Amino acid sequence: MRVFLACLLLALSPVGAWASDYYALTPQQIAPDTYVFIGALEGFDFDNHGAVANSGFIVSEKGVVVVDTGPSRLYGEAMRTAIAEVTDQPVVRVYITHAHADHFLGNNAFEDVPIAALPATEESIRSAGEDMASHLYDLVGAAMRGTAPVVPNETLALDAATSTRIDYGNHRLELIAAAGHSPADLMILDRTTGVLFAGDVVFNNRAPATPHGDIAGWQRALAAAGESGFRIVVPGHGPVAYDTAPLAQTADYLAWLKDRLQQAAARGESAAEVMFEPLSPRWAALAVQPAEYRRSVSYLYPALERATLDPSQD
Numbered sequence: 001m002r003v004f005l006a007c008l009l010l011a012l013s014p015v016g017a018w019a020s021d022y023y024a025l026t027p028q029q030i031a032p033d034t035y036v037f038i039g040a041l042e043g044f045d046f047d048n049h050g051a052v053a054n055s056g057f058i059v060s061e062k063g064v065v066v067v068d069t070g071p072s073r074l075y076g077e078a079m080r081t082a083i084a085e086v087t088d089q090p091v092v093r094v095y096i097t098h099a100h101a102d103h104f105l106g107n108n109a110f111e112d113v114p115i116a117a118l119p120a121t122e123e124s125i126r127s128a129g130e131d132m133a134s135h136l137y138d139l140v141g142a143a144m145r146g147t148a149p150v151v152p153n154e155t156l157a158l159d160a161a162t163s164t165r166i167d168y169g170n171h172r173l174e175l176i177a178a179a180g181h182s183p184a185d186l187m188i189l190d191r192t193t194g195v196l197f198a199g200d201v202v203f204n205n206r207a208p209a210t211p212h213g214d215i216a217g218w219q220r221a222l223a224a225a226g227e228s229g230f231r232i233v234v235p236g237h238g239p240v241a242y243d244t245a246p247l248a249q250t251a252d253y254l255a256w257l258k259d260r261l262q263q264a265a266a267r268g269e270s271a272a273e274v275m276f277e278p279l280s281p282r283w284a285a286l287a288v289q290p291a292e293y294r295r296s297v298s299y300l301y302p303a304l305e306r307a308t309l310d311p312s313q314d
């Protein structure tokens with residue numbers, strides 16, 4: 001009977017698979033009450049099941065605050081299981097840093113919780129979430145089963161470059177609105193521990209992904225992160241750091257990228273020529289290179305070429 005019930009439950013399970021089949025999420029404690037799940041320093045593939053971004057959570061006496069939900073329903077479920085092994089506190093809020101598939105498609109597993117995001121993040125998930133999910137299905141396959149884009153249901157009405165405070169027990173959080181990596185980038189600073197969840201404003205030892213990037217805005221966001229007074233930074237991708245080195249690395253890479261593309265456009269090079277120029281060892285050593293550099297050229301170069309032909313546009 002027990003076996004029969006187990007089989008029945010498996011058959012009725014909406015996804016027909018267990019999160020643990022795909023994701024072994026071990027929370028890494030980085031500060032009091034503060035844990036992260038570190039993603040693979042890779043692009044999306046069938047082996048990493050899309051778990052390439054970092055996510056995390058803070059345990060307060062008023063409940064658990066989650067930052068980003070990963071690439072799939074099963075990843076989100078694996079997060080909840082891992083959180084429940086650390087604390088009995090319920091999850092009381094989820095913050096989504098930005099509308100990229102590797103950061104929010106685990107929302108399915110948090111539909112019983114308020115999911116908060118900046119207005120442009122909400123809008124982007126509403127309008128493009130289906131496309132992002134189906135694109136990720138193509139790249140990572142079965143781990144995505146049962147995943148559908150869940151639009152955040154709580155709007156953080158913050159203009160870019162402003163912030164607001166919210167307390168969870170003795171954890172005093174500052175929500176910092178920025179833009180640059182994407183049209184809306186939320187950073188969360190826990191003033192109690194000094195931990196900054198920087199989302200994809202900050203990359204560490206992994207080439208920054210720029211498809212929706214505005215480099216000038218991104219540099220301003222990095223400056224805001226630097227001025228926030230954090231002690232520990234959780235980048236969107238790459239290891240946690242205890243200094244500002246990943247901010248400097250991201251800023252330097254973006255400045256180098258913009259400069260290289262502008263110079264190539266001024267010389268009249270084609271996108272294909274720029275794309276296959278070798279990278280200096282400094283940048284070639286970052287994870288996901290040269291793939292990420294080539295992706296940056298394909299997204300950013302056409303606009304730079306146009307701006308070079310007509311300097312009145314920038």
Ligand SMILES: [Zn+2]
Pocket residue numbers: 053100102103200236237
């Ligand atoms: Zn990301």
